[in-house]
Amino acid sequence: xxxxxxxxxxxxxxxxxxxxxxxxxxxxxxxxxxxxxxxxxxxxxxxxxxxxxxxxxxxxxxxxxxxxxxxxxxxxxxxxxxxxxxxxxxxxxxxxxxxxxxxxxxxxxxxxxxxxxxxxxxxxxxxxxxxxxxxxxxxxxxxxxxxxxxxxxxxxxxxxxxxxxxxxxxxxxxxxxxxxxxxxxxxxxxxxxxxxxxxxxxxxxxxxxxxxxxxxxxxxxxxxxxxxxxxxxxxxxxxxxxxxxxxxxxxxxxxxxxxxxxxxxxxxxxxxxxxxxxxxxxxxxxxxxxxxxxxxxxxxxxxxxxxxxxxxxxxxxxxxxxxxxxxxxxxxxxxxxxxxxxxxxxxxxxxxxxxxxxxxxxxxxxxxxxxxxxxxxxxxxxxxxxxxxxxxxxxxxxxxxxxxxxxxxx
Numbered sequence: 001x002x003x004x005x006x007x008x009x010x011x012x013x014x015x016x017x018x019x020x021x022x023x024x025x026x027x028x029x030x031x032x033x034x035x036x037x038x039x040x041x042x043x044x045x046x047x048x049x050x051x052x053x054x055x056x057x058x059x060x061x062x063x064x065x066x067x068x069x070x071x072x073x074x075x076x077x078x079x080x081x082x083x084x085x086x087x088x089x090x091x092x093x094x095x096x097x098x099x100x101x102x103x104x105x106x107x108x109x110x111x112x113x114x115x116x117x118x119x120x121x122x123x124x125x126x127x128x129x130x131x132x133x134x135x136x137x138x139x140x141x142x143x144x145x146x147x148x149x150x151x152x153x154x155x156x157x158x159x160x161x162x163x164x165x166x167x168x169x170x171x172x173x174x175x176x177x178x179x180x181x182x183x184x185x186x187x188x189x190x191x192x193x194x195x196x197x198x199x200x201x202x203x204x205x206x207x208x209x210x211x212x213x214x215x216x217x218x219x220x221x222x223x224x225x226x227x228x229x230x231x232x233x234x235x236x237x238x239x240x241x242x243x244x245x246x247x248x249x250x251x252x253x254x255x256x257x258x259x260x261x262x263x264x265x266x267x268x269x270x271x272x273x274x275x276x277x278x279x280x281x282x283x284x285x286x287x288x289x290x291x292x293x294x295x296x297x298x299x300x301x302x303x304x305x306x307x308x309x310x311x312x313x314x315x316x317x318x319x320x321x322x323x324x325x326x327x328x329x330x331x332x333x334x335x336x337x338x339x340x341x342x343x344x345x346x347x348x349x350x351x352x353x354x355x356x357x358x359x360x361x362x363x364x365x366x367x368x369x370x371x372x373x374x375x376x377x378x379x380x381x382x383x384x385x386x387x388x389x390x391x392x393x394x395x396x397x398x399x400x401x402x403x404x405x406x407x408x409x410x
Contacts, residue, residue: 012326014075021068022079028059029087037088040218041378046174047091047218048128054095055125062122065099069106074333078274078325085278089382090218092275097170097219098122101131101179103268104195109237117197121177129200132175134166134224149226151182151196153240158233160196162226165208168389172222173207176200180226184243191250195237204229215381268390269343270328273350276386277325280318280354283361283379287311290365307364314357321350341396341403348396351386358383 014022032053040047054060068076084092098121105117121131140146149164162182166172178198185192198205208223233240288311291302301307328346331338338344358380362369369376387393401409 012323014079015071015073018071018073018075018079021076022083025059025080025083026086028054028057029083029092033084033087033091037091037218037375038372038378041088041090042217044212044217046220047094050091051094051128052125055123055128060095060122060128061124062102062119065096065102065122066118069103072333074330075326077271078277078329081271081274082278082281082322085275086282087278088218089275089279089379089385090216092278093170093216093219096271096275098129098131098175099271100133100170100268101175101177104133104179105197105237108195110239113197113234113237117177120200121175123176129177130171130175132169132171132173132178132224134169134172134178134180136168137165138167147181147183147190147193148186149180149182150186151184151194153184153233154230157230159230160233160236162196162198162204162229162231164226166224166226167208168211169222169224171220172224173205173210174220174222178205178224179237180224185247188247188250192247194243196231197235197237198226198229198231199235202229202231214384215378216385269347270325270332272386272390273321273325273328273346276347276350276354276383277318277322279379279383279386280314280321280350280357283354283358283376283383284311284314284318286376287314287361287364290368294365301364310360310364314360317353317357321346321353324349339403341400344391344396344399344403347386347391348393348400351383352393354383354386355380 032050036047036050040050051060058064064080065077068080071077081092081096084095102118102121106114109117120129123129135147137147137149140148147164149162149166152161153159154161162180164182166180169178172178177200180196180198181193182196183192184194204227206225206227208225210220210222213221236243288302291307291311292300294301302311324342324346328338328342331342358376361376362380365374365376368374371377391399398409401407
């Protein structure tokens with residue numbers, strides 16, 4: 001019998017350090033995040049006191065994010081994110097929102113850029129900082145090739161000049177460090193794009209409209225306006241030499257490598273899926289507990305097949321979504337290519353599962369579930385974004401369809 005068959009080469013039990021971290025994050029989510037969730041949802045403001053508390057215990061820190069990102073099992077980040085979003089999605093996104101900008105620099109930047117800018121995206125207790133990743137535009141959401149924000153190199157000054165408007169930016173305008181995707185060679189579409197670091201206090205960057213959202217309302221989402229924003233040449237993520245080499249390969253008809261924004265999104269998809277799993281799990285647990293306590297016609301409603309079967313499907317769906325998420329995270333950590341779009345599969349299934357099970361939780365709670373006195377209606381509002389941002393469900397299906405068929409599905 002092989003080692004795999006006997007369990008020697010395969011395990012679904014996370015390493016001990018991951019389970020200890022999970023319990024620690026869960027405690028913070030239960031004792032700090034959940035009690036504050038309804039208030040900050042109503043206020044629709046960044047929950048600075050909660051972020052500060054997370055910073056004081058080391059949860060909001062570059063060290064924590066880097067440790068989980070580099071965990072050998074690949075499960076550190078997804079396990080942590082599931083617990084945070086089990087607590088609350090809006091506050092959870094405020095705590096992890098800097099991560100996408102950090103991933104953009106860590107994945108594509110030089111060692112010098114990583115060392116200089118990532119610490120400035122988190123700061124320290126008492127001096128919390130934020131990062132923001134700016135990709136989407138009013139006319140370029142799913143179609144990243146339509147990005148119009150322009151970056152022009154001023155050789156005499158060794159500066160890049162950025163002009164354009166970004167939208168749907170988490171921490172947009174309030175972040176200390178913005179990472180902006182811009183077009184360097186518009187004729188090349190997405191292949192002619194690059195990412196730029198905009199340092200704190202750079203003139204010409206301002207916050208535009210702040211969005212009032214359906215869900216994740218404790219997370220700040222706004223437009224970012226770039227008006228002749230000048231950044232030093234060293235702020236081109238990856239450096240000019242690498243960019244010039246890539247553009248030269250494209251000009252010669254060779255591969256130009258991965259597009260900057262899509263590379264960032266692809267690496268982050270299992271993490272986003274884990275967020276959705278956390279919301280879905282919260283809904284299943286809450287609805288199951290309610291079904292044991294709510295008595296109608298002389299017995300708990302959980303004894304009714306109509307409710308119990310619904311809960312059974314909810315639990316099975318969340319567990320399946322988690323396993324798909326873990327698979328994608330493990331593959332990413334071990335450098336395995338997503339040949340069958342495993343990252344997109346995890347995000348698609350987890351996002352749609354979260355929407356479905358939170359709606360079913362409302363149904364189980366009945367009229368109570370439809371009120372703000374109970375958290376399931378908020379979780380349902382929060383869940384919907386996971387079928388939209390960082391690649392809509394339709395975009396995920398297109399990516400998966402291409403992987404399945406080998407055809408250029410459009």
